[in-house]
Amino acid sequence: DPRGYKRRPRDDFENPEFFKYEKEFRQNKEIEYVKTIEIEHDLFLMPKEYSLAHCVAEDMNMGSGIAVQFRRDFKKVDQLLNQRQKTGGLAVLQDYDRYIYYLVTKRYSSGKPTYATLFASLQKLKQHIIENRVAKLAMPRIGCGLDRLEWENVKYMIEFVFRDVDVEIRICNLQPIEGSPQIRHKNCRVTNVDYPIQRIEEGTIIVYLSSEDGEISEEMNLLNEKFNFLNEFRYSRKSKGRVVYFNRNENYLLCGCIVKRIETDPIDFESFQTCIYDIQKTNKKYSFYYIGFQAIRDEDTIVNYKIMNILRNAMRDVEVYICWPGDLQHMIVKDRFSDYNPKTSAEKYTPDRKDTTDNWRNNSSSTQNRNRVETEQETRLYQQKIGMMTVKSNINNYLGELLQQKQKEGGLAVLEDGSDYLYCLVIKQSPSSAPTSSMVFSSIQKMRDHAMSSRVKKIVIPQMVKCSKDTFNWSEVKCMLEYLFQKRNIDIFVAPFQQVKQKNKLTHVKSALHQMKPSSIIIYLASEDGYVSEEILSLDKRFKLVAIFKNSKKYLGDVIQYKPDENYVLYGCVVKKVQTDSVDFVALQQCILKINESNNKAEKFSNVGIQAVNDNDEAINLKIITV
Numbered sequence: 001d002p003r004g005y006k007r008r009p010r011d012d013f014e015n016p017e018f019f020k021y022e023k024e025f026r027q028n029k030e031i032e033y034v035k036t037i038e039i040e041h042d043l044f045l046m047p048k049e050y051s052l053a054h055c056v057a058e059d060m061n062m063g064s065g066i067a068v069q070f071r072r073d074f075k076k077v078d079q080l081l082n083q084r085q086k087t088g089g090l091a092v093l094q095d096y097d098r099y100i101y102y103l104v105t106k107r108y109s110s111g112k113p114t115y116a117t118l119f120a121s122l123q124k125l126k127q128h129i130i131e132n133r134v135a136k137l138a139m140p141r142i143g144c145g146l147d148r149l150e151w152e153n154v155k156y157m158i159e160f161v162f163r164d165v166d167v168e169i170r171i172c173n174l175q176p177i178e179g180s181p182q183i184r185h186k187n188c189r190v191t192n193v194d195y196p197i198q199r200i201e202e203g204t205i206i207v208y209l210s211s212e213d214g215e216i217s218e219e220m221n222l223l224n225e226k227f228n229f230l231n232e233f234r235y236s237r238k239s240k241g242r243v244v245y246f247n248r249n250e251n252y253l254l255c256g257c258i259v260k261r262i263e264t265d266p267i268d269f270e271s272f273q274t275c276i277y278d279i280q281k282t283n284k285k286y287s288f289y290y291i292g293f294q295a296i297r298d299e300d301t302i303v304n305y306k307i308m309n310i311l312r313n314a315m316r317d318v319e320v321y322i323c324w325p326g327d328l329q330h331m332i333v334k335d336r337f338s339d340y341n342p343k344t345s346a347e348k349y350t351p352d353r354k355d356t357t358d359n360w361r362n363n364s365s366s367t368q369n370r371n372r373v374e375t376e377q378e379t380r381l382y383q384q385k386i387g388m389m390t391v392k393s394n395i396n397n398y399l400g401e402l403l404q405q406k407q408k409e410g411g412l413a414v415l416e417d418g419s420d421y422l423y424c425l426v427i428k429q430s431p432s433s434a435p436t437s438s439m440v441f442s443s444i445q446k447m448r449d450h451a452m453s454s455r456v457k458k459i460v461i462p463q464m465v466k467c468s469k470d471t472f473n474w475s476e477v478k479c480m481l482e483y484l485f486q487k488r489n490i491d492i493f494v495a496p497f498q499q500v501k502q503k504n505k506l507t508h509v510k511s512a513l514h515q516m517k518p519s520s521i522i523i524y525l526a527s528e529d530g531y532v533s534e535e536i537l538s539l540d541k542r543f544k545l546v547a548i549f550k551n552s553k554k555y556l557g558d559v560i561q562y563k564p565d566e567n568y569v570l571y572g573c574v575v576k577k578v579q580t581d582s583v584d585f586v587a588l589q590q591c592i593l594k595i596n597e598s599n600n601k602a603e604k605f606s607n608v609g610i611q612a613v614n615d616n617d618e619a620i621n622l623k624i625i626t627v
Contacts, residue, residue, distance in 0.1 A: 018119045021160045025153065036158050036169050043172035044069060046138045050170065053101035053125060053139040055118070055147060056080075058087060059305040060102070061109035063312075064419065065146045074100050077313060081269035081306050087113075088120030092128060099134060101125055105143060107302065109309075115153060118143050122161045129167050138170045146419050148455065188291075189319045190312050192332055196325040197294035198226045199555065201594075202251035204290040204321070205283060207276075207311075209267065211260035212238050219294040220256075229254055241274040245282070253286055255279050267303065269310065276314040283318070291315060294323040295331065304331065400589030403623050406582075409435075410442030414450060421456065423447045430622055441480055448484050460493045506625065513611040514542040518567035520607040521599060525588075526572040528554045531579035535611045536572075543570060557590040561598065569603055571595050583620065589627050 043052065043066070054070055056062055060080050062071040071077060076093055080102060083091045091102040103121035105113035129137065142158075143149040155171075162169060197206060197219050208219055214234060224230045229246040233256060236244045244256035257275035259267045291311060295304045304322065311320050324332055402413045402424055413424040425443035427435035451459060461481075481492055513535055516522055524535050532546060540546040543564045549572060552560045560572035573591035575583050599605060612621045 015120075017123065018116055021119065021157060024160065025156050028156070033155065033159055035162050035165075035167075036155055036171055038171040038173055040174050041170070041172045042174045043138055043140055044073060046170070046172065047136075048096070048098060050136045050138040051099040051101065051129075051134050053103060053137060053142065055105045055113065055121075055142050056091070056102045057106045057109040057111065058085065058104055059107075059109055059302055059309055060091075061305070061309045063109060063309075066140050070100070070102075071313070077310065078269040078273035081310075084266070084300070088117045088124075090121055090124035090128060099128070099132065101128070101137075103142065105147070108305065113143055113147050113149065115149065115157065118149065118154065119157055119161070122157065126161050126165055129162075130165060134167060136168045136170075138172055140172055188312050188315050188317070190308055190322060191319065192322050192324055194324055194329055195555065196222055197292055197323045198222045200292040200321060200323065201290070203288055204251075204292045205253045205255060205279060205286075205288045205318075207255050207257060207279065207291060207293045209259050209272070209296065210238070210244070210256050211263050211265065212240060212258060213262045214238060215260070215263040217296070219296070222294075223254065227252070227254060240268060241271040243275045243278050243282075247286075253283075253288060255282075266300070267298070267307075269306065272307065273310050273314055276310060280315055289318055291318050291320045292323065293320070294325070295328045297328070301331070399627055400586040403585035403627065406617075410439045410446075412443055412446035412450065421450070421454065423450070423459075429619055437476065440477060441484075444477075444480050444484055448488065448490075451490055452488060456490060458491045458493065460495050462495060512538055513609055514539050516568070516609040517607065519603075519605050520568055520609055521595065521603075521605050522568060522570045523592075523595065523608065523610040524570070524572055525576075525583065525613065526554060526560065526574050527576035527579045527581065528556060528574060529578045530554060533579070535613075538611075539570065543568070545570060556584060557587040559591050559594045559598075569599075569605065571598075582617065583615070583624070585623065585627060588624070592627055 046052070052070075054066060056067060060077050062068060062077070074093055074095060079093065080091045085091045085102075085104045087104055087107050089104045091104060093100040093102075103118065103125060105117045105121050128134070141151050141154070143154050144151040158169065197208075200206065206223065208217065208223065210217065210220070210233075216230065220230065220233075227246065227249060229248075232246060233244055236256075238244065238258045240258055240261065242258050244258070246254040246256075255275070257272055257279075259269075259272045259275065293307065293311065296307075298304075300306075308320070308322055398415055401415065405413045407413045407424075407426045409426060409429055411426045413426060415422040415424075425440070425447060427439045427443050447459075450456075485492060513522060513524070522539065524539060525533070526536070526549070530550060532549070536545060536549060543562070545562065545564075548562045549560060552572070554560065554572075554574045556574055556577060558574050560574070562570045562572075564570065571591070573588055573595075575585075575588045575591065610624065613624070617623075
């Protein structure tokens with residue numbers, strides 16, 4: 001019951017008015033709404049006399065949902081960031097004779113608001129409306145889309161806050177169609193890495209920040225060790241919004257963004273965005289694909305996410321790398337729901353210990369008639385209504401991340417994509433083996449537990465009449481789903497899928513790696529500590545590899561390239577810190593992608609050889625083959 005939500009013992013945004021609202025909401029059995037009128041209308045087609053409002057985070061990302069359309073239509077993210085509003089605040093843009101309101105209800109875009117933070121933002125909205133005599137206001141169901149607050153609570157909150165204000169409020173409920181800009185917006189990809197900026201790979205634009213008075217930051221000193229550019233920087237002309245370029249090394253372009261007047265000033269985000277647009281324009285000449293930036297220390301603890309959002313929204317056709325070396329790594333926001341604690345009666349889900357394979361078998365006959373697993377026709381209706389969930393666009397790029405989770409039979413590997421998840425149920429050890437009922441049941445159970453704890457509402461699974469190549473009955477799987485998800489507020493949709501065949505041919509041979517035929521890429525695994533393995537010694541007999549290997553720099557995820565002659569290229573993949581560590585599959589995939597890119601540019605060899613390895617993980621070679 002939304003009226004019965006529990007209040008936390010402490011909230012920084014609670015105030016007497018909020019307590020009064022809570023009390024009234026709990027006591028009111030039937031609420032008459034006078035101020036908030038809901039209509040079926042596109043918010044962005046409302047007459048121009050209506051001011052508009054929606055919810056955002058402090059970092060002003062606006063990367064999903066209806067916020068994308070606000071960012072596209074009204075832009076000026078730099079001006080919003082310069083207002084430096086905190087959670088519970090309000091940022092405002094003027095659009096001719098009306099206002100566009102940004103209710104700052106949470107800290108990070110990946111987080112969730114509370115009713116108290118929304119209430120605080122609405123109070124500031126009320127004050128601005130009174131002071132500026134705003135007569136008409138339109139908004140969506142704020143806080144109730146991706147933010148997951150209950151609309152019944154929020155609607156009464158709006159009614160409560162504005163009941164004595166002479167303003168007309170319209171709630172626009174028309175859902176955007178699938179594929180519209182409100183649903184999808186393609187930003188450049190952002191990757192967080194744990195090494196310092198001077199170690200970033202070639203072919204990169206390196207961005208750093210400075211001031212008109214010539215501030216020399218920590219990352220600038222680090223870059224100077226590699227590029228020796230500071231003398232030239234000191235004598236360069238510096239003014240806010242201007243970029244100081246240094247391009248004596250053809251593999252890098254250093255871009256100094258002047259974003260302050262003096263070193264102690266806060267960052268001017270309008271100046272920073274001006275710099276980024278200039279870099280984007282300049283890059284048309286160089287065609288670099290990577291942008292590198294090192295996270296900075298600042299009084300504003302989320303300043304790096306604000307910088308990240310300007311980079312990802314302003315740049316096009318590039319990939320952004322944010323370097324978080326040393327003690328800066330603790331600032332990375334890893335948990336999407338870390339600040340999610342709304343005042344509702346929903347308690348954190350804990351797995352039910354009574355759910356066992358035996359219980360499922362005993363109850364399977366009674367669960368077959370339940371209607372939790374939807375039909376294909378219902379799935380189509382669902383797709384038409386709200387659009388299919390989007391997951392990682394190319395799963396092959398994330399195999400390393402999945403393998404790194406080291407899940408065994410009966411386990412679950414998970415990828416997160418915004419507010420969606422991709423669940424990979426690990427039901428057998430290898431492609432040639434067959435799953436058992438207990439392994440399938442265990443994997444589905446773990447999927448259910450994760451879905452409940454993450455407040456997932458809908459799951460889409462492929463329709464498998466014969467469970468693909470597995471000798472397993474789909475009706476049995478369906479009964480498991482019915483049993484495990486009974487009395488859970490989660491809908492399961494079964495959708496048809498098309499199987500994709502692998503293009504690469506795989507051959508197992510009994511010969512040693514150094515006996516590969518000409519025109520071949522030879523891959524071997526290595527560690528940062530420089531341990532010389534048996535396969536490296538074997539390759540040394542033919543290619544004199546050991547000396548080259550010992551003299552090369554070795555960092556996790558890096559590739560040691562050596563071309564002894566025109567018929568072979570040897571690549572050492574650094575996939576461990578020390579030899580005794582297990583293989584880091586994320587690092588391995590990074591290496592393989594670099595090798596693929598290098599091969600496409602130069603040799604274009606069609607044969608790749610790698611030697612099987614001994615490891616405590618019996619499936620290690622199958623996993624390497626997969627990558």
